[in-house]
Amino acid sequence: MVESKYTPTTQAIISSLTKHDPAVSEALKNVLFNDNPSKVAKWHALFADPLFYPKQNMSLDEMRAIAYKRLKKVADAKLFSIYDFINDPKNLLTAHEMLSLCDGALATKFTVQFNLFGGTLIALHTDRHKEFMSKVDSLAHMGCFCFTELGYGNNAVEMETTAIYDEAKKEFVINSPTTLSQKYWITNGACHANYAIVFAQTLVKGKNEGVNSFIVPIRDEQMKPCTGVTIEDMGWKMGLNGIDNGKLKFSHVRVPRTAMLNKFNDVTESGEFKSDIKKNSQRFFKVADRLLSGRLCISAMCISGTKMNLLIAIRYSQQRLSVGASGLSDTPIMAYQLQQNALLPLLARTIVLNLGYNSAKDLFANPKGRENEVVRVCCAVKGLVSWNYEKVSTVCRERCGGGGYTAHARIHEGIQGSHSGMTAEGDNRVLMQKIVKDILSDLQKELHRQPQMTRCPERQLPKQESVGDLESLMNLVYYREVAEIKSITEVLQKKIMEESKKFYDVWMHEISDDIQSLALAFSERYALENALSIAAKVTDLKAKEVLAKAIRLHCLLLVRENLGWYLANGVISPKAGLALEGEYQQAVKDIVPHVNDIIEGFNIPKIPQLAPPIIRDYIKFNEQSDPDNVEAAGGFFDFTKGPKL
Numbered sequence: 111m112v113e114s115k116y117t118p119t120t121q122a123i124i125s126s127l128t129k130h131d132p133a134v135s136e137a138l139k140n141v142l143f144n145d146n147p148s149k150v151a152k153w154h155a156l157f158a159d160p161l162f163y164p165k166q167n168m169s170l171d172e173m174r175a176i177a178y179k180r181l182k183k184v185a186d187a188k189l190f191s192i193y194d195f196i197n198d199p200k201n202l203l204t205a206h207e208m209l210s211l212c213d214g215a216l217a218t219k220f221t222v223q224f225n226l227f228g229g230t231l232i233a234l235h236t237d238r239h240k241e242f243m244s245k246v247d248s249l250a251h252m253g254c255f256c257f258t259e260l261g262y263g264n265n266a267v268e269m270e271t272t273a274i275y276d277e278a279k280k281e282f283v284i285n286s287p288t289t290l291s292q293k294y295w296i297t298n299g300a301c302h303a304n305y306a307i308v309f310a311q312t313l314v315k316g317k318n319e320g321v322n323s324f325i326v327p328i329r330d331e332q333m334k335p336c337t338g339v340t341i342e343d344m345g346w347k348m349g350l351n352g353i354d355n356g357k358l359k360f361s362h363v364r365v366p367r368t369a370m371l372n373k374f375n376d377v378t379e380s381g382e383f384k385s386d387i388k389k390n391s392q393r394f395f396k397v398a399d400r401l402l403s404g405r406l407c408i409s410a411m412c413i414s415g416t417k418m419n420l421l422i423a424i425r426y427s428q429q430r431l432s433v434g435a436s437g438l439s440d441t442p443i444m445a446y447q448l449q450q451n452a453l454l455p456l457l458a459r460t461i462v463l464n465l466g467y468n469s470a471k472d473l474f475a476n477p478k479g480r481e482n483e484v485v486r487v488c489c490a491v492k493g494l495v496s497w498n499y500e501k502v503s504t505v506c507r508e509r510c511g512g513g514g515y516t517a518h519a520r521i522h523e524g525i526q527g528s529h530s531g532m533t534a535e536g537d538n539r540v541l542m543q544k545i546v547k548d549i550l551s552d553l554q555k556e557l558h559r560q561p562q563m564t565r566c567p568e569r570q571l572p573k574q575e576s577v578g579d580l581e582s583l584m585n586l587v588y589y590r591e592v593a594e595i596k597s598i599t600e601v602l603q604k605k606i607m608e609e610s611k612k613f614y615d616v617w618m619h620e621i622s623d624d625i626q627s628l629a630l631a632f633s634e635r636y637a638l639e640n641a642l643s644i645a646a647k648v649t650d651l652k653a654k655e656v657l658a659k660a661i662r663l664h665c666l667l668l669v670r671e672n673l674g675w676y677l678a679n680g681v682i683s684p685k686a687g688l689a690l691e692g693e694y695q696q697a698v699k700d701i702v703p704h705v706n707d708i709i710e711g712f713n714i715p716k717i718p719q720l721a722p723p724i725i726r727d728y729i730k731f732n733e734q735s736d737p738d739n740v741e742a743a744g745g746f747f748d749f750t751k752g753p754k755l
């Protein structure tokens with residue numbers, strides 16, 4: 111008998127790393143993807159075109175050209191139309207999920223063309239814009255979204271660009287009067303857009319009627335800037351350089367009165383401003399409506415990118431060998447506890463956030479009866495999913511060593527992409543403030559739905575010797591929100607009502623961290639509540655068990671990370687706190703035999719050329735020297751057979 115070179119423990123772990131139940135993966139695919147499954151195959155077929163294969167070593171011009179060519183190919187495939195906002199809203203988010211698997215720059219150009227530009231047209235048009243809109247899907251009208259100004263990012267409502275109505279000529283005059291009022295960071299602006307939707311303070315008969323949006327031609331048929339439009343290229347950025355970001359200035363650019371997107375606000379020929387919306391601030395939120403769906407588009411891009419990076423790191427770790435019991439390099443690094451503890455809690459958390467995002471996708475498609483929740487849910491999901499993408503990408507990069515540091519490993523795309531996601535359309539921290547403002551306003555109207563706890567945080571939970579069961583953990587996650595709401599309302603009452611302090615001063619200078627904590631507590635509750643509700647409906651028993659294990663591990667991670675808070679507030683006994691560590695460690699081990707079921711359940715296209723060489727035959731790939739020669743790496747690593755020894 112040949113003696114195994116592994117210890118029995120290592121041998122058992124290595125064997126469990128090759129386990130796979132395709133039926134469980136199939137069931138998980140249907141749970142994790144919240145749309146018509148038949149759409150996926152069409153996207154995967156599109157990505158088989160070599161145009162979509164990742165390429166390194168490109169100049170700025172080449173990166174932008176390829177991002178545009180890919181966008182055109184996507185547009186020509188007609189897998190998404192701006193009219194889907196009306197007919198099939200989920201398709202918008204599905205498209206973002208799919209595109210992000212390929213190229214973050216492509217996905218960002220897509221989101222601007224189809225959500226910000228096309229979506230704004232859909233939301234704010236009237237009959238007079240219908241013909242213009244019909245040329246968006248084909249990219250004949252390639253657009254950009256001129257919202258942010260150099261001086262006004264998160265505080266865009268104060269933008270300086272003006273649209274002054276000239277009654278005599280029945281035209282608006284668009285003008286950015288100062289350096290700070292130039293439109294900044296404008297995606298598609300530097301190279302490819304021929305039209306912009308420009309947001310501007312609207313002055314009619316000398317009165318500022320608030321921010322409205324206008325269709326403005328910015329380039330002529332030869333793609334030269336139109337008269338009065340100055341376009342500057344923002345050049346290299348920290349990543350996603352296929353996106354052509356530009357700075358745009360408008361110097362007394364004239365557009366017809368009908369260029370105003372006038373669904374809610376309008377100016378008559380004789381110069382009367384008409385609107386049913388009284389306050390300028392409310393008009394702003396109406397015309398900036400697409401920023402809301404934009405947050406879910408970013409979440410869609412981030413959740414897919416996260417799954418891609420987990421796939422890359424785990425598959426590489428399953429074939430990358432390092433020290434074994436004998437000292438030889440014969441043991442896959444995925445067998446190490448350190449690797450499992452780094453990657454698997456994040457894998458579990460990603461499943462929960464995926465399910466939370468899926469619920470937001472449903473809410474986006476049908477908000478009826480829950481309209482008041484939409485803003486806070488979009489902000490919550492965007493925050494959690496983009497922060498998780500950043501964390502997952504950094505950890506995956508580290509845990510793959512140099513293998514994860516090469517450009518062709520593609521993990522870095524997640525670090526850059528997540529930072530773009532966190533920044534764009536309002537920094538996550540500002541969105542967290544929005545969540546709390548929303549909750550406070552709904553509390554006053556008795557509309558905020560508090561989480562349903564099943565155990566008392568004063569009489570039951572503190573008496574338990576263990577809180578490692580799913581029900582206790584769920585209660586602990588939910589209680590955080592309840593407690594944070596109580597604490598913040600008491601503080602606001604004391605400081606504003608009793609000490610007569612100004613709301614702004616308290617909000618911006620005294621309770622910033624409390625606001626962030628409450629927003630996170632709400633966000634975590636939302637994700638968990640929906641993950642539990644989706645998992646409860648799963649009929650495949652094995653898939654249900656995998657989900658239950660993943661959700662429990664995610665909860666253990668959350669409670670472990672906030673153990674100080676739970677102990678300090680007396681919600682967990684010291685004994686239960688001590689027991690938690692062992693329960694967490696065991697929960698990680700319990701996930702190991704299901705890793706392949708989960709990763710395959712992500713349904714990432716089975717196109718080897720899209721995948722980095724480190725999850726194919728990276729040794730064969732390194733027998734040659736061209737980092738773009740994707741064919742050299744051959745097919746996928748066969749995780750059911752284990753590493754080549």
Ligand SMILES: Cc1cc2nc3c(=O)[nH]c(=O)nc-3n(C[C@H](O)[C@H](O)[C@H](O)COP(=O)(O)OP(=O)(O)OC[C@H]3O[C@@H](n4cnc5c(N)ncnc54)[C@H](O)[C@@H]3O)c2cc1C
Pocket residue numbers: 222254255256257258259260262263264265294295296297298350353355530533534535536537539540543
């Ligand atoms: C890749 C990319 C593409 C983009 N494409 C477009 C586009 O096509 N069109 C467009 O209009 N814009 C675009 N943007 C711009 C983006 O929307 C802005 O960067 C974003 O809104 C943040 O504005 P800012 O960068 O000016 O940050 P700032 O407003 O300067 O904020 C800086 C930091 O200050 C803090 N801060 C600001 N306000 C508050 C507050 N009230 N409370 C607490 N903290 C606060 C936040 O932490 C924030 O991170 C793009 C950005 C990127 C990165």
